[in-house]
Amino acid sequence: MPGFIVHVGATVLCSHGGQANPSVPFPRVLVSGQPVVTIAAPYLVAGCSMPPPTAGNGPCVTGQWLTGSTRVLAGGQPLVLQSSSSVCAPTGTPLIIAMTQLRASAL
Template sequence: MPGFLLHLGATVMCAHGGQATPTAPFPRVLVSGQPVTTLTAPYVVAGCSMPPPSAGNGPCVTGQWLVGATRVFAGGQPVLLQSSTSICTPTGTPMMVSVTQLRVSGV
């Protein structure tokens, strides 16, 4: 599915409101002056409100993207799109992109 490319400054959150940040953006490709993110880079989640195991199975600690772009690559890896799918560990819920740059899109 087409969508705008994700970059370091994109706002990505877990399903419970925790802020997700890429651990290794790709510094050689920039959009809006910031490095893009690729499929292989895990995200770390901070501030997840999901309760710990006695009341839930949270909080979200990391997130991994499952599907990236099919035609746009950086360093041989698919870049992430606003429409990419992901999963958080240990909750199994997705990460959601709420804000990203609006100039570069991909498929």
């Protein structure tokens, strides 16, 4: 499914409002002047509001992308797209791409 390419400057949140950032962006490919993100690199989550065990199963610590681009690769890895699906650990909820660049898209 086509979508806009996610880059380092994109706003990505866990389902509980925590800020998620890529652990290892791919610096050799840029969109809007910023490195792209491949599905190989996990996202690190900070500020998740999900309570710890006894009251919940949180907070979100990491997020991993499950799907990405099928025809466009960076370093042999699929790119994260705005339409990509993901899962956070340990909660099992998805990451949400709130904002990304709107110029380059991929399939």
